[in-house]
Amino acid sequence: MKLTKNLPLESCDQRADETLVSNPWRDLRRFTDARIGLGRAGVSIPTQELLAFQLAHAKAQDAVHTPLNIGRLIEGLSVLKNDCAQPPLSLRSRAETRSIYLQRPDYGRLLHSDSEQVLLQYRDTISQSYDLVVVLADGLSALAIQENAIPFLQVLLPQLALAPIPWNIGPVCIVEQGRVAVGDSVGEILRAKCVMLLVGERPGLSSPDSMGLYLTWSPKAGLTDAYRNCISNIREAGLSYEEASRKALYLLNEARRQGLSGVQLKDRTEDLVLTGDEVRGNFLVSTKG
Amino acid sequence: MYRFRQLVGSHTYGFKNLGELMAKATPARSGDYLAGVAAQSAEERAIAQMTLADVPLKVFLEDLLIPYEEDEITRLIVDSHDLVAFQPISHLTVGGFREWLLSEQVGSERLEQVRLGITPEMAAAVSKIMRNQDLILVSKKCQVSTGFRNTLGLPGRLSTRLQPNHPTDDLTGIAASILDGLMYGSGDAVIGINPATDNVAQACRLMRMMDEVIQHYEIPTQSCVLTHVTNTIEAIEQGAPVDLVFQSIGGTQATNDSFGFNLSTLAEAQAAALSLQRGSVGNNVMYFETGQGSALSANAHFQLDQQTCEARAYAVARRFSPLLVNTVVGFIGPEYLFDGKQIIRAGLEDHFCGKLLGLPMGCDICYTNHAHADQNDMDNLLTLLSVAGCTFVMGIPGSDDIMLNYQTTSFHDALYIRQVLGLKPAPEFDAWLKHAEIIDAQTGRLNAQMPAAFRSSLGRLLGN
Numbered sequence: 001m002k003l004t005k006n007l008p009l010e011s012c013d014q015r016a017d018e019t020l021v022s023n024p025w026r027d028l029r030r031f032t033d034a035r036i037g038l039g040r041a042g043v044s045i046p047t048q049e050l051l052a053f054q055l056a057h058a059k060a061q062d063a064v065h066t067p068l069n070i071g072r073l074i075e076g077l078s079v080l081k082n083d084c085a086q087p088p089l090s091l092r093s094r095a096e097t098r099s100i101y102l103q104r105p106d107y108g109r110l111l112h113s114d115s116e117q118v119l120l121q122y123r124d125t126i127s128q129s130y131d132l133v134v135v136l137a138d139g140l141s142a143l144a145i146q147e148n149a150i151p152f153l154q155v156l157l158p159q160l161a162l163a164p165i166p167w168n169i170g171p172v173c174i175v176e177q178g179r180v181a182v183g184d185s186v187g188e189i190l191r192a193k194c195v196m197l198l199v200g201e202r203p204g205l206s207s208p209d210s211m212g213l214y215l216t217w218s219p220k221a222g223l224t225d226a227y228r229n230c231i232s233n234i235r236e237a238g239l240s241y242e243e244a245s246r247k248a249l250y251l252l253n254e255a256r257r258q259g260l261s262g263v264q265l266k267d268r269t270e271d272l273v274l275t276g277d278e279v280r281g282n283f284l285v286s287t288k289g
Numbered sequence: 290m291y292r293f294r295q296l297v298g299s300h301t302y303g304f305k306n307l308g309e310l311m312a313k314a315t316p317a318r319s320g321d322y323l324a325g326v327a328a329q330s331a332e333e334r335a336i337a338q339m340t341l342a343d344v345p346l347k348v349f350l351e352d353l354l355i356p357y358e359e360d361e362i363t364r365l366i367v368d369s370h371d372l373v374a375f376q377p378i379s380h381l382t383v384g385g386f387r388e389w390l391l392s393e394q395v396g397s398e399r400l401e402q403v404r405l406g407i408t409p410e411m412a413a414a415v416s417k418i419m420r421n422q423d424l425i426l427v428s429k430k431c432q433v434s435t436g437f438r439n440t441l442g443l444p445g446r447l448s449t450r451l452q453p454n455h456p457t458d459d460l461t462g463i464a465a466s467i468l469d470g471l472m473y474g475s476g477d478a479v480i481g482i483n484p485a486t487d488n489v490a491q492a493c494r495l496m497r498m499m500d501e502v503i504q505h506y507e508i509p510t511q512s513c514v515l516t517h518v519t520n521t522i523e524a525i526e527q528g529a530p531v532d533l534v535f536q537s538i539g540g541t542q543a544t545n546d547s548f549g550f551n552l553s554t555l556a557e558a559q560a561a562a563l564s565l566q567r568g569s570v571g572n573n574v575m576y577f578e579t580g581q582g583s584a585l586s587a588n589a590h591f592q593l594d595q596q597t598c599e600a601r602a603y604a605v606a607r608r609f610s611p612l613l614v615n616t617v618v619g620f621i622g623p624e625y626l627f628d629g630k631q632i633i634r635a636g637l638e639d640h641f642c643g644k645l646l647g648l649p650m651g652c653d654i655c656y657t658n659h660a661h662a663d664q665n666d667m668d669n670l671l672t673l674l675s676v677a678g679c680t681f682v683m684g685i686p687g688s689d690d691i692m693l694n695y696q697t698t699s700f701h702d703a704l705y706i707r708q709v710l711g712l713k714p715a716p717e718f719d720a721w722l723k724h725a726e727i728i729d730a731q732t733g734r735l736n737a738q739m740p741a742a743f744r745s746s747l748g749r750l751l752g753n
Contacts, residue, residue, distance in 0.1 A: 021735075021737050023469075023739075024744070024747065025468055025469060025472065025739070025743075025747050027747075028465035028468070028469075028747070028750075031459070031461045031465055032462035032465050032466065032691075033456075034453075034465065034466045034685075034687070034689070035686045035687025035688070035689050036466055036469035036686045037469060038686070038687050038701070040735075042708075043704035043705055043707075043708055043735065044701055044705060045687070045699070053689070054664075057658070057664070061658060063658075064659045102622075102624065102627075102659060103323065103623060103624050103627060104323065104624065105323075105624050106323075202657060203658045203659070203694075205658070205691075206689070206691065207694070208658075281460070282460050282464050282498050282501060282502070283461060283464055283746055283747075284464045284467065284501075284502050284505065284743075284746050285501045285502060285505040286746075286750075
C-alpha cells in the first residue's frame with residue numbers, strides 16, 4: 001500500500017488535549033513509585049501510560065522466559081579468579097524446560113542426575129572441604145543473575161579473603177532452571193560448610209532484574225526456608241552491591257561463629273532511621289501550613 | 290474398591306471416593322496436576338463429571354472428605370448444616386441441583402432459604418459441572434448484603450477496596466495513593482493496606498493514619514490493615530482504631546494451623562472488634578482473604594483438589610459474618626493457576642461458590658509476571674465477574690502494586706466497568722463522592738477539577 005500524499009509528521013502528533021484530563025496530584029510521584037496521577041481519557045488510561053505499562057510488563061515477562069547465557073556468565077566469572085580459583089561448574093535441575101519449571105516447583109529444587117554425577121566426580125578430585133560454595137540459579141529472572149551476580153561477587157569475595165580466618169571457597173556452581181532449595185543439594189554433595197545461593201527473584205513490573213541471596217549453614221537436601229537467611233532486591237536500583245555485601249558478610253561471619261543459619265540467626269545490621277514521612281506527617285489531614 | 294463407577298461402552302471407570310471423584314471432575318488446572326489428583330485425560334475428566342452429576346446431594350452429608358475427628362472445619366460444616374433448609378433440595382443429584390439453580394422458578398429468595406442447607410462441598414461439586422455462563426447466571430441471582438459504615442452488595446452496585454500499599458510503609462507514599470484512589474471514586478469496600486513490615490506497632494501506626502483520613506473527610510467507609518489476626522487482637526487491646534479484622538483463611542484445619550490461627554482465634558478477634566462498636570450501619574467486622582492453592586501450598590490438602598479446599602474455606606468465613614471476602618485469584622502463581630484461562634475459570638468458581646453460600650464475595654483479579662496472563666485476561670475476568678454481580682474488586686494506582694509486586698485492577702478499571710454496566714458504588718459512599726464534589730451530582734461523572742478540600746491538602750505538601 002502506498003500513501004498518495006505524505007502528511008507532515010507534526011500534524012499526526014496531536015494529543016487529544018480537550019478530552020485528556022490531567023491530575024494536579026501527579027507531583028506526588030516524588031514521594032512514591034506508585035503509578036498515581038495518570039490522568040484519564042474518559043475514565044480510561046491515557047495512551048502514553050497504557051503503552052508504558054505494556055513495556056514494563058513485556059520486560060518482566062522477558063526476564064522470566066529468557067534463558068541464562070551460560071557462556072557469557074562463565075566468561076564473566078573469570079574476573080573473580082583471584083578470589084575463587086576453581087573453574088565454574090555448569091549444572092541443571094530436573095525441570096527440563098521453562099514451562100515445566102513454572103508448573104513443577106518440586107523439580108526446580110532437585111538436581112538433575114547428570115549434574116549429581118558431575119558434582120560427585122568433582123568431589124573425588126578434591127582433598128580439602130570448602131567453607132563456602134557459591135551457587136548461581138536463574139530462578140524466575142535470568143536477567144537478574146546475568147546483570148548482578150558478578151558485580152556483587154566482585155564486591156563480596158575480596159572481603160571474604162580479608163577475613164581473620166580466610167574462607168576456603170569452592171567452585172561457583174551455575175544451575176539452570178534452579179529454585180532456591182537446589183543450592184542445598186549442591187552444598188551437601190560438595191560437603192561445603194555453607195552455601196550462598198544467588199537467584200533471580202520473581203520480576204516486578206518495575207524491577208525485572210531483582211536478585212535474591214540465600215544462605216544455608218550445613219546445607220542438605222530437604223531443608224525448609226526456616227534454615228535459610230535471605231537478602232532481597234539486590235540490583236542497581238534496589239539494594240546496592242556494597243550494602244548487600246555488608247549484610248552478607250555479617251550473616252556469613254555470624255553463621256560460621258554460631259554454626260547455624262535461618263530463623264535463629266537474626267540480621268542485626270538494620271539501623272533505625274527516621275524516615276521522611278515521620279517528619280512530614282500525613283499531609284491529607286495535617287493542619288500545618 | 291470403587292465407591293463410584295461409570296460404565297462407558299465396554300469400559301468401566303472407577304473412583305475410589307468422593308474426594309477423588311471431585312478432583313478428577315475439576316476443570317484442568319496446574320495445581321491439581323502438581324498435587325497429582327487431576328484426571329489423567331480429558332476423557333477421564335468428562336467421565337468423572339458425568340459420574341459426579343449422578344451423585345445425590347445427600348451423599349455429601351455421609352461421605353466426609355476429611356474425617357470429622359481430624360478437622361475442625363469438617364466439624365463446623367457438619368454441625369452447622371441445616372436439615373430444614375436442605376429439605377427443598379434434598380432429593381436432588383448434583384446434576385439436578387445444577388438445573389434447579391438455573392431454573393426460572395428459583396430466584397434470590399429461594400436461594401437464600403436453602404443457603405444453610407448447602408455445604409461447601411455441594412457448592413464445589415455443582416460448580417465443577419457448570420459452564421462459565423452457568424456460574425455467572427446463578428451468582429447474579431444470589432443477593433448478599435453486608436454493612437459497617439456503608440451498605441455493600443446491593444443490586445446495581447460494585448464496590449472497590451482502595452489498596453494504597455507501599456514497599457516501606459511510607460506514610461506520605463500511602464497518603465498519595467489514598468488521595469489518587471479517592472479522586473477516582475475508589476474505596477467504598479474498604480481502604481486496606483498490606484503492610485510491608487508486619488508487626489503490631491506498624492499496624493497501629495497505619496490504622497491511626499487511615500482513621501484520621503476517614504474522620505477528617507467524613508468518608509462513609511472502613512479501614513483495615515491486613516496483618517495477622519493475633520496482631521489485630523493486640524492492636525485492639527492497645528486501643529488502636531480497628532474497623533475490620535483481617536485474616537487469610539484456608540479450607541482445612543491444617544492449612545489454618547500453618548497460618549497460625551484456629552476458629553477460636555477468629556471468634557476472639559470478632560468479639561474484640563464488635564466490642565469497639567465502630568460500625569454505623571452494620572456490624573460485619575471481618576475481612577477474609579482466600580485463594581485456590583493455599584492448602585496444597587501448606588501441604589495440608591488431604592489429596593483434595595484445590596477448588597474444593599477453597600470452597601471449604603467459605604465455611605470458615607460464613608461462621609463469622611464477614612463484611613468482605615476476597616478471593617485473591619491469580620496471586621499464587623502459575624504452579625497453581627497456569628494462565629489467564631485457568632485464572633478466569635477459578636475466579637468465576639470462587640465467586641459462585643461464595644455467593645451461593647451467602648458470602649459478600651469480591652475478587653482480587655490479578656496475576657504475577659511469571660503467570661501466562663496479561664491485562665486483557667484481567668479485563669475479561671473483571672467484565673465477567675461484574676456481570677455476575679461481584680461485590681467488590683481491588684483498586685490500585687495503574688494496576689501496579691509496588692509492594693507485593695503483582696498486577697491487580699486499577700482505579701480506572703473499576704470506572705470502566707461501572708460505566709459499561711451502569712453500576713454505582715455503595716449508596717452512602719456514592720452520596721459522599723457527590724457531596725465532596727469528586728463526582729458531579731447531575732451527570733454522575735468524575736469532575737475534571739480537583740475538589741477544594743483536597744486541593745488545599747495537596748498545596749500544603751507541595752508548597753503551591
